[in-house]
Amino acid sequence: MKRVLLSWSSGKDSAWALHALRRRPDVELVGLLTTFNEAAGRVAMHAVRRALVEAQAEAAGLPLTAVMLPQPCTNEAYERRMKDAIAAARSEGVTHMAFGDLFLEDIRAYRVRLLDGSGVGPLFPIWTSREETPALAAAMLAAGIEAVLTCVDSRQLDPGFVGRPFDAALLADLPEGVDPCGERGEFHTFCRRCPAFSTEIAVTPGEVVVRDGFHFADLVPA
Template sequence: MSAPRAVLSWSSGKDCAHALHVCRRDGLARIEALFTTISGPSGRVAMHGTRLAILRAQARSVGLPLIEVTLPWPCPNTEYERIMAEETAKLVADGITHMVFGDLFLEDIRAYREEKMRRIGLTPLFPIFGTPQTTEFLAAEMMESGLRARIATCNAEKLGPDFAGRAWDADLLLDLPEGVDPCGENGEFHTVVTDSPEFAAPLTITPGNVETRDGFHYADLQLAAE
């Protein structure tokens, strides 16, 4: 059987980038586009704070079109679900049958996605889903594959501002406080991927200034050409 037609939920971070690699490597799905939500007022990826210039450069490097869905701020959950239902209905109308997610082990998030996808007629795929105990090995697998990333934002209750902007590498993992997941799956940090086996060429990104707001440290990552 041929691989199903799919779009990939793309946050700009390492996990979705690795999910793309696994889908292509193992023939799990034919990814036809990246699907990203943008915070309207900031013009950046929500939570990660990724600039559009980086987001679009990532899409070019993996050779896929980028579907940008702009969300208002504030965005109540009812409004978020309405917008997402409208946008995903377009995918179904175009013959897309699956949406791929880079979730790692949070069962409640997986169940939420499964419920929402079922309502709109899409099948969710979780190609790198495992357990909290497997993320250490998954981090090593990502790095060994050639994936490179930087921390874009981190939870101020878990990590200090010096972590924002740092490369997500073996040295950083050694510096993480006890109890912080090496992949940040509990929300301790979010990353921006700069290279992966699927990139035609790596992105050169500089950390920029670090700003603390709303309980998070944000590194204003920028393309070197900007």
């Protein structure tokens, strides 16, 4: 039996990984791990409030490990704090860490390297190919995943998409070349409903903030 800690971004891919892991008989999920900007108290890149991530963890019935990152955060500082968190997890019996990555080989290689020598093995439960992400996005929706776009990279996607629900209409509106799961960083999401949640996390898109070409919708509890 693998005792698994799931890297949790608060988005739909993390939620789909949670759903996939819950269906595996060889896995015992022991918790979620999220990195937060310690100054803002929000998820890095997604800019989701910590309280909403805590609500997701409660809905999933899992404890949340918060890794606080300085602002600005160098890669060295990120790796040091992550390795400390991984070592602590290993001391508590965690054998594997799972990630919701889909097809970016360089990201996968980085995750593997970060865990190398820690005694914690990597898992990629929803790994697929770039050709299969349209079908994957459709499967998420069919299974009941509901999410909201919290961040849009305006260099890859029109900022008008921020705050929109991740649904069939959005997928139909995405321009050619944009991955339907946003795997190349075109957009990031917050998952409000998931088969692995006991309840929906009700949110409303609020103020939109622009930083360095990224448009963030501030999600507030509804």
